[in-house]
Amino acid sequence: MPGDAGPLYSGQDAAGDKGLNERRGQAGREGKKSMKNIISKIDELARYHNEVSPELVKAKDIKLGLRNPDGTGVVAGITSKGLVLGYERIPRKDGSGGYDVKPIPGRLLYCGYDAIELARQIQKEDRFGFEEIAYLLLTGELPCPDDLDTFCDTVAKKRALTRIERGILLQEAQNDNQMFALHAVVSHLSRCDPDPVSIEIEDVIDTCISLIAKMPTVVAYNYKAARYRKGDDLVMLRPDPKMSTAENFLYMLRGEKPTRDEALLFDLALMLHAEHGGGNNSTFAVRTVSSSGANTYMAICSGIASLSGHLHGGANEAVMMMVQSIKKNVQNWESRTQVRAYLEKILDRKAHDKAGKIYGMGHAVYTLSDPRCDILKEKALQIATKKEQIQELELMDLVAEIACELIRERKGQIVAPNVDYYSGFVYKVLGIPIDLFTPIFAMSRVVGWSAHRIEQIIQAKLIRPAYVNSLPREYVYVPLGERRPGEGPR
Secondary structure, rough: HHHHHHHHHHHHHHHHHHHHHHHHHHHHHHHHHHHHHHHHHHHHHHHHHHOOOOHHHOOOOOHHHHOOOOEOOOOOOOOOHHHHEEEEEEEOOOOOOOOEEEEEEEEEEEEEEEEHHHHHHHHHHHOOHHHHHHHHHHHOOOOHHHHHHHHHHHHHHHOOHHHHHHHHHHOOOOOOOOHHHHHHHHHHHHOOOOOOOOOHHHHHHHHHOOOHHHHHHHHHHHHHHHHHHHOOOOOOOOOOOOOOOOHHHHHHHHOOOOHHHHHHHHHHHHHHHHHOOOHEEEEEEHHHHOOOOOOHHHHHHHHHHHHHHOEEEEOOHHHHHHHHHHHHHHOOOOOOHHHHHHHHHHHHHHHHHOOOOOEEOOOOOOOOOOOHHHHHHHHHHHOOOOHHHHHHHHHHHHHHHOOOOHHHHHOOOOOEEEEEHHHHHHHHHHHOOOHHHHHHHHHHHHHHHHHHHHHHHHHHOOOOOOOOOOOOOOOOOOOHOOOOOOOOOO
């Protein structure tokens, strides 16, 4: 009866309420304690049973992380899209059939073309190239002028969000973490697709071009929505069909048309991040998901999810945070002694984030150099005209030089700055907030993801690698009533 429950909720029986609240509080505390205890126990057992010894890895010839013992990648597929070169395999002359790995200056090829040479030539012609690179990766061929114009026009028409898509964005982008917001919005854009699950090649291509076109708009609008929740005015500028992708993004983000030099620099960054072979974590994720027959939105979201991890997509953010720490704690930026001393503290886990890492140094494939790094640094220097920016770039050069020395001295490894080391500085010079660095990576790399997805669907092969079992034997079932704490398999 409603009347019977009245005093319990109305506050008419203060003494009863007090006693009830105390019991509830006690029960809540005990429940939280029990939950914490079981989580701690699961944590302990998970660590015990899931860790694998190096001896077992060697004995079973396991390639953890799909990496060979010499650091090279395990060949898991074939692609015509991107080729990343950082070493040569030199067959041994002893007849063993083995080989040695020889470091070489890094090279990056897009569909057989040197990516750095492509970027240099496009910039030499004083034009924007991201759309041309997208066409190349999607088709395997460089476009003729008419095809490039038609492709750019198609991208321009797909770039603006519809009223429904803007509504989805405002509804779903309820997270200040811009990668979370990007993932949420892209996944829900499928609601505006008349056939979102189609894996017919033409439908996939159409969806991929739409995502290539829309993702810069989504990234800019997500940031605007986040600022709106913090009190800023909500101004979402429609993309200008006469502008390139690079120009439009800076325009929508900053509220004013960028200078041509600014837009060309940003366009260069987009070209250099568009593709990096099939073996990088996010592209492999997209190919794996695509191989299962999943739709385009799910596949691209898997790439976004992978890129959100700090070991893959967030490196340029980490670099800039580290540089800020160095600027704050090193009195004389030009002092080699002071900079080296602070970097040694970083490596010793006594400074910055105490992770023991100098961010932006080395690469999983590149050894002697990252080919993307030099050209990005050259262009950054040209636009970094303010005194403080020049000083910061000179500091970064000094940090890179000393970091390479320290890593060689301590670990015997030859490393070089990677593209992430200078891309964050480029974005900073362009006035781009640090929490957009990784989403920008995604809006560029969606080109490569799309190209690899199409290729994977055409190849029509489910990716299904094997895992070996780490357990030493089979176990016999023990009835529930006979089990005792701590008596599990050890």
